[in-house]
Amino acid sequence: RKEVEQDPGPFNVPEGATVAFNCTYSNSASQSFFWYRQDCRKEPKLLMSVYSSGNEDGRFTAQLNRASQYISLLIRDSKLSDSATYLCVAFYNQGGKLIFGQGTELSVKP
Amino acid sequence: DAGITQSPRHKVTETGTPVTLRCHQTENHRYMYWYRQDPGHGLRLIHYSYGVKDTDKGEVSDGYSVSRSKTEDFLLTLESATSSQTSVYFCAISDPTSGGADEQFFGPGTRLTVL
Numbered sequence: 001r002k003e004v005e006q007d008p009g010p011f012n013v014p015e016g017a018t019v020a021f022n023c024t025y026s027n028s029a030s031q032s033f034f035w036y037r038q039d040c041r042k043e044p045k046l047l048m049s050v051y052s053s054g055n056e057d058g059r060f061t062a063q064l065n066r067a068s069q070y071i072s073l074l075i076r077d078s079k080l081s082d083s084a085t086y087l088c089v090a091f092y093n094q095g096g097k098l099i100f101g102q103g104t105e106l107s108v109k110p
Numbered sequence: 111d112a113g114i115t116q117s118p119r120h121k122v123t124e125t126g127t128p129v130t131l132r133c134h135q136t137e138n139h140r141y142m143y144w145y146r147q148d149p150g151h152g153l154r155l156i157h158y159s160y161g162v163k164d165t166d167k168g169e170v171s172d173g174y175s176v177s178r179s180k181t182e183d184f185l186l187t188l189e190s191a192t193s194s195q196t197s198v199y200f201c202a203i204s205d206p207t208s209g210g211a212d213e214q215f216f217g218p219g220t221r222l223t224v225l
Contacts, residue, residue: 034213046213
């Protein structure tokens with residue numbers, strides 16, 4: 001079992017739709033979590049940090065459920081520019097290591 | 111964007127040749143990392159450094175070595191490249207001494223093809 005698991009998608013949604021991505025992690029020692037966005041053939045870029053139960057940034061909301069070892073990312077009012085792969089990431093304090101999920105591909109259509 | 115550069119950006123080499131990839135940062139961050147990204151595997155940690163001359167192995171370190179003689183530079187060496195090392199390599203930096211700074215910031219990547 002992978003340490004961080006995501007539905008790879010692809011998720012194909014129309015502009016304006018609300019879409020949710022789920023992620024589970026297996027190591028309860030994970031300290032904090034992140035969502036990264038990666039465009040095709042580019043480097044991952046930090047989208048949101050999730051340190052406590054969750055946080056919101058504009059159209060994006062991330063939630064963390066430590067009891068269920070589950071993280072989610074909600075995108076409201078999807079834009080064409082939201083098309084990318086979204087990486088769920090768990091942080092382990094030892095060595096400052098990040099463990100990446102395989103990513104969920106999102107395609108927003110006109 | 112964080113000041114991270116990688117060189118070369120693209121490289122094609124032959125099996126058995128040595129290859130060195132360079133990561134350079136201008137942020138004075140303490141931690142530096144090398145990852146590889148492959149379809150079906152996502153990003154996997156190869157080696158990381160927590161200070162000058164301080165390095166440790168990651169998940170997929172076999173066939174790779176690293177060196178960090180200066181804060182700003184982290185080198186990844188493939189002593190004898192194999193076709194299984196064809197991949198996209200990303201460098202990342204972080205600075206845990208900064209407030210809330212578990213985040214890592216990535217360089218633009220190096221596409222390596224081993225024929």
